[in-house]
Amino acid sequence: MKPLIAGGLALMMATVLAYAQTPSSDDLNRRLIERRAVEAVIWGIPAVNTDLMRQEMLTRTPGKVGQVIYWGRPLDWHNQTLTPNPDALYFMTFFDTRNGPIVLDLPPNDTNGSFNGNIVTVWQMPLEDAGLLGVDKGAGGKFLILPPGYNGPKPDGYIALQSDTFGGYMLLRSNLKSHGDADVQAAIAYGKRMKVYSLAQAASPPATVFSDVKDTDFDSTIRYDAAFFEHLNRIIQDEPWIDRDRVMIDSLKSIGIEKGRPFAPSEAMKTVLASAAKEAGAWLAAKYDAGLPPFFSETSRWTFPAPPDVVKAYSDGFADPNAYPTDSRALAYSYAYIGIKRLGAGQFYAISIRDKAGDAFDGSKTYRLNVPANVPVAQYWSVTAYDRATHALIKNVARASRSSQIPDLKKNPDGSVDIYIGPAAPTGQETNWLPTDPARKFELMARFYAPKKEFFDKVWKLPDVERIAITTGGSTK
The missing domain is CATH 2.60.120.600 (Domain of unknown function DUF1214, C-terminal domain)
Known part of the structure; x- marks a missing residue:
């Protein structure tokens, strides 16, 4: 009997110790919130990346949604977007299809200029590539952005693109023959041939407004702090849920982000969110430091620009039902955009x-x-x-x-x-x-x-x- 008694006492003590070490409900809730906030950063970074640029435009430049901002010289350090190209002239327009389809009327390649362009949703999901080597093969054209759930007419003569978000943007790179003043001015004049207007205005489009922001300190670098969630909340409030992302509804609700409700975190919650954002940023930095797959050879220090799984997902619109590379997507949008x-x-x-x-x-x-x-x-x-x-x-x-x-x-x-x-x-x-x-x-x-x-x-x-x-x-x- 003594061994049985001793064994029973040992089991009882182990049980007591286990209960004594069990975190409190408050501690468990804090841990859950922090874990879900980390995942929210990883999941939400492409859209937050977009919103950071849009907010910089709205608060630091004269530009508005539906207009065009451009950098009237090759980019310098005043442009603090993620890994931009200083050897083309950047034109950027943010669009909103909430009130109907939007037309991006883009010029053809000719002796006066050419461009490379990309049109994306708020989540930076590519809708189409345009320009010299885009779907139009340099012919230009009228790209028609359709809002979510659109079932209206699709008039002839347009390249119709169905979006799953109301908002999005286009980056048009007007190609430079050189960095000389004359070639820069020629590239600006060519880029200004683009037009942005609603389909309802197509019969008589208003003049597109262009704002040169070359001297603006335009900073859309990712800040891994509590403010990250302010940007994420704005996306959730403004945009519809995409079916593949509905699993995030309850997760975001637990950190205070819920469609139709104000986001008003307490000071204690802000502390938890800031810690989570910092942890997510450190994880992404470590993942980036580990390196992407080499490109020119198996030992090359030059790598692919993004993880191959996210490149594939963006090319086919996440068509594979058994893959959703949110980790790879987060990595890519921690150091780049578009x-x-x-x-x-x-x-x-x-x-x-x-x-x-x-x-x-x-x-x-x-x-x-x-x-x-x-x-x-x-x-x-x-x-x-x-x-x-x-x-x-x-x-x-x-x-x-x-x-x-x-x-x-x-x-x-x-x-x-x-x-x-x-x-x-x-x-x-x-x-x-x-x-x-x-x-x-x-x-x-x-x-x-x-x-x-x-x-x-x-x-x-x-x-x-x-x-x-x-x-x-x-x-x-």
Whole structure:
């Protein structure tokens, strides 16, 4: 009997200890809210990304929904969107179909200019690519954005796009022949040929309003704090539920976000939400640091621009019933924006966050990238440096990129180009220099516009970036 008694006492003590260690209902509720808030950030980041840009437009520029803002010079650090392209002129319009279909009337490619454009929903789900290598093949056209549940007429002569959200935006990149003043002005004039109006106004469209925001501090970087949920709540209030996302209804309700009700978190709730946002941001940063799949070879430090599963989902509209890559989608929209339906047709991007030796890029060091001759693109290639922490253009530097559009870019005897990346230009290499901030880490993105078959066949490969010692002002560093 003694062993049985001892065993019973041990079981009783274990049970008592287990109950003593059980969290209180308040603690359990706090943990649940924090976990659900983390998941809400991961799920909601594409739409919050959109809302951050829209709010910057509404609060910092003269622009309004249904109008067009544009940057009247190649982008510099005043534009703090996520990994933008400084080698095209950006035109951006936000639309709202709540009162009926919206027309995006886009110009054809001709001797005066061309563009690459992408039209997306609030969730940055691509509706269509437009422009030189879009669905219109450079012919331009009238893209008709239809609101959710639309069953009205679809007039002839339009490219009808069915949206599952009322809002969305288009990014039109007016292509530059060079960064010279005359070519910049020509690209602006070409971009201003686009028109935005409602279908109801199609018989006599009003003039589209354009606002140049080149000198505006436009900051839509992701802030992982309690304010993230203010943006997310705005999306929930303004937009319909998409069927695949209805599982989030109760989860969001538990953190205070519910359609038709005000979002008014207590100070204690704000503390929990801020902690959750910070944790989600740290998780995404770690996932990004782990690296995306390599592109040019199995060991290349140049990677795909986004996880392959989210690229596939965006190309087919989440058609696979057994896949919904929200984690990969969150990762992509933590460092970039816009959705591309046919990645690789009009443009392809490659990211590098480490040098050839596998070390993270350090803004106080100097590096060299050798771009081999005969880059297989029909338009241009470029290399841009971004702040590693914010994924935006590096602040307070003279230029953001180097591109094949730069006429005075120095070439080597074999036709290749050496790009020098660091805090100071090597002696005699100022035109090929891409500046960094010595106090911050950085990352690189290589862009290839209108890539050819040889690019994807890996006949041509971009080498890894190498750290070097340089000579400046007579001294070697």
